[in-house]
Amino acid sequence: MSRSRLVLAVASAALLASATVACGDAGGLRGAGPTPTAISPARLWPQLTPASSPAWDIDEADTEPVKGVGVPGDDVREVDPVAVVRAEIAANPDDYDGDKAPYRDTADGMADCAGHGGPGGAGSRCPVLQPYYRDLTGDGRPDLTLGFRLLPGDLTAVRVYTVDQHRLVRVMAWEDxxxxxxxxxxxxxxxxxxxxxxxxxxxxxxxxxxxxxxxxTHDEMLRSDRRGPGPGKPSPSPSASGR
Incomplete structure (x- = not known):
């Protein structure tokens, strides 16, 4: 008898044995315990006039072409991530330029982004993090997820870029x-x-x-499933697959 047939025979015998045992059961219904009473949602303050505009602007659906950065062959992998961050710095001088700019150290650190001190370089002052490429828009082409540190401070900027009509377009921006x-x-x-x-x-x-x-699409406060660095001590570590 082959091994597969032997396994089938053993399984059949076990099934028959369980059926025999089941025949001795009365077969009656068993209570599952008390069932909690269903409570429908209760609408509060129905007299309130529904809001017609958001209380805070979180830049939803705000997209912006990146000026001065080309996309060779419409391939986002050929775009220089450092050039992308430099373009954002140039477009927002109040944030990066001058002694009173909140992220002045980010602009100063860009000088360290050349050569071996580029994005993700060990010991580098370059604020640009390693770029990641994945199709997020569903068009079959990779998009660019880019992060850079907002210095001084503990904030990190997260950006997503896609290619639309031969232009590099920012389709998501968040700092936290x-x-x-x-x-x-x-x-x-x-x-x-x-x-x-x-x-x-x-x-x-x-x-x-x-x-x-x-x-x-989701904004939640949840119990952490891992031990983190603690409040106010972020440690950025992108886990997506890269180039």
């Missing part, structure tokens, strides 16, 4: 005290530390083909 960034499907998930121990914020940005932008 970041503890981790993940890519999943068409989404970017950003984890940030919370003031409450063992909790973290998780924001999920998902591509919307109609808006042609990454929209904030």
């Amino acid at each position: 005290a970041v503890s981790a960034v993940e890519l999943a499907g068409r989404s970017v998930i950003i984890r940030s530390p919370s003031d409450l121990a063992e909790y973290e914020y998780r924001l999920q940005w998902t591509w919307d083909p109609e808006r042609k932008a990454m929209l904030l």
Whole structure:
């Protein structure tokens, strides 16, 4: 008898044995215990006039072509990530230029982004992090997920760029005290530390083909599934696959 047939015979015998035991059961219904009463949602303050505009602007669906940065062959992998960050710095002088600019050290550190001190370089002052490439828009081509440190301070800027009509277009922008960034499907998930121990914020940005932008689809405060660096001490560590 072959091994596969022997396994089948043993399984059949076990099934018959279980059926024989079942025949001795009365077969009656057994109570599963008390069932909690279903409670329907209760609408509060129905007299309130529904809001017609958001209270805070979180730049949802805001897209922006990147000026001065070309896309050779419409391939985002050929775009220089350092040039992309330099273009953003140049477009926002109030944030980066001058002694009173909040992120002046980011602009100063860009000088260290050349050669071996480029993005992700060990011991480098370059604020640009390692770029990651994955198709987030569903067009079959890779998109660019880019991060850079906002210095001085503990904030990290997270950006997503795609290629549209031969132009590099920013389709998502967020700054926060970041503890981790993940890519999943068409989404970017950003984890940030919370003031409450063992909790973290998780924001999920998902591509919307109609808006042609990454929209904030989930904003949650959840119990952390791992030990983090603690409140106010982010340690950026993108976990998505790279080049």
